[in-house]
Amino acid sequence: MKKVWLGVLLLALFTFMGGCSQSSGGSEKEDGKKVVKVAISDEVNPPFLYADEKNNPIGYDMDYMKEVEKKLPEYTFEYIWGEEESNLVGVDTGKYDFAINWFFKNPEREEKFLYPEHEFGYSLTSLVTKKDRNDIKTLDDMVGKKFPPMSPSGGLRTILNAYNEQHPDRPLTIESMDAPSNAENLKLVAKGKADAMFINVTTFNEIQKELNLDLKVAGIISKEPIWTVYNKDNEELANKIDEVTVELREDGTLSKLAEKWFGVDFFQDLKYINEEGFKFEK
Template sequence: MKKKSIAIIMASVLLAVLAGCGGKAEEAPAGGKDSKQTVIKVALNNVPNPPFIFKDDKDNSVGYTVDYFKELEKKFPEYKFEYDLVDKEAQILGVDTGKYTLTGNLFKNPEREKKFHFAGKEFGYYITALVVDKNRDDIHSLDDMGGKKLAPLPIADALRSIINDYNKAHPGKEVQIEDIEKFVVGDSLKVVANGKVDAALLNVNQFEEANKKMQLDLKVGGIVSKEPIFLMYNKQQTELAAEFDKATEELLQDGTLSKLADKWLGVDFFKDVDSVNEGYKFRQSK
């Protein structure tokens, strides 16, 4: 009986351990003999996305997102943050299966919200802008794009939803746009440069990076919007998300995130779009 009881107990313990593996944080030694830290496994994009995350000349990961996580680390010494740089598909699959606790720099959409738990508080924004030929001065906003052609975008792309919403709200003044299967920044810039379209809608920083490499005579005509980016968690991580939401709000209220935005983007993207637009123009004139 004793052997049978021990076997039952061991089986129960094993089942409990296995049940706790689905997306939950793990515990790891934290230096002290009895102290432990909870491991937070973070998946970040391995594709350079300056100024949010990229490699410096010493092959270290740097950028706004990296600094944001450093601030979270300061607030949560009880957690051990471990980072993996992987492609977007691996990020999403890894969080879904529990390999990773969370990932960042993602837009919310209905499909993702069904499968994952999103932070309630955004930790930053992508700034979207209309890119035009440097000699054009007639396009500064979507209101100037009525009847004009925009560089193609995939139907499911987050940027495309901006255009779809605008066109629904402005019947008779729709922006002309064609569908493509895959969005490539360089391709969008090329069709603007060769005059096939009037403008392209892009993330400002993606444009600046690509324009520098391609050496095209293009410019930002105007800032269109700022799109919030969030941390995305495994469905089970609601308590952790609430903790990080509170910390993110504190970092916003004490000015830390605004300082990081100004450091890495040259503008405080937590301000309204008009202020961001003016800040961007000032930055460009320096």
């Protein structure tokens, strides 16, 4: 019985020590550095995050993390590919310390995860039209015009719903469809069966590479913050990375990375981003 109780006590001790290590962000290595397990999504979204020919993660997100690593030498960051929803479950359960990709905030996620105070980048939403149209640049221009069908949920629909709440006398007409195809919707615009599509610039660019439709980005509508999401026990780690994010923004590093990967500094305001001559081609 003494051996049994000794085993129980040792198990409890190891469990407690493991919990302490997890709460501060990672486990100890022999060199004294803490290992931080970072979940990255195999549902890639260039140029935020994708893989090179050797399956190494590259993109804006990874360049940002390289700069974070330089500022936090007390940590060793390990990156693990995985399906996005599984990654989020892993962060929630403590399998991973945090996840990075193209995450937005919503009430459900904020209940489960710890968000830092500052975003590390932006997703640009846009209106895409036929190349020969110059009458559509803003959401105001879409009043009385036709969008392709949209999912009834999701971040893009939320933006349009908010517009309608702010303009009850001049609402946008939005047709709903479960799981619509971005590619098919863009084809509707190219054929003139819809006036414009509301879509993220990066999503449009990737589809356009394949389809080469007679379309253009007519105007940038909004900048949507993107975030890392942490296990709620990793407040210390989240705060340290958040401090680094502020430093990287203030010293211009993140602006340079935005220029490198997107062709424009998306930390500037929308007037700058929409200035004449910017072609949205990168």
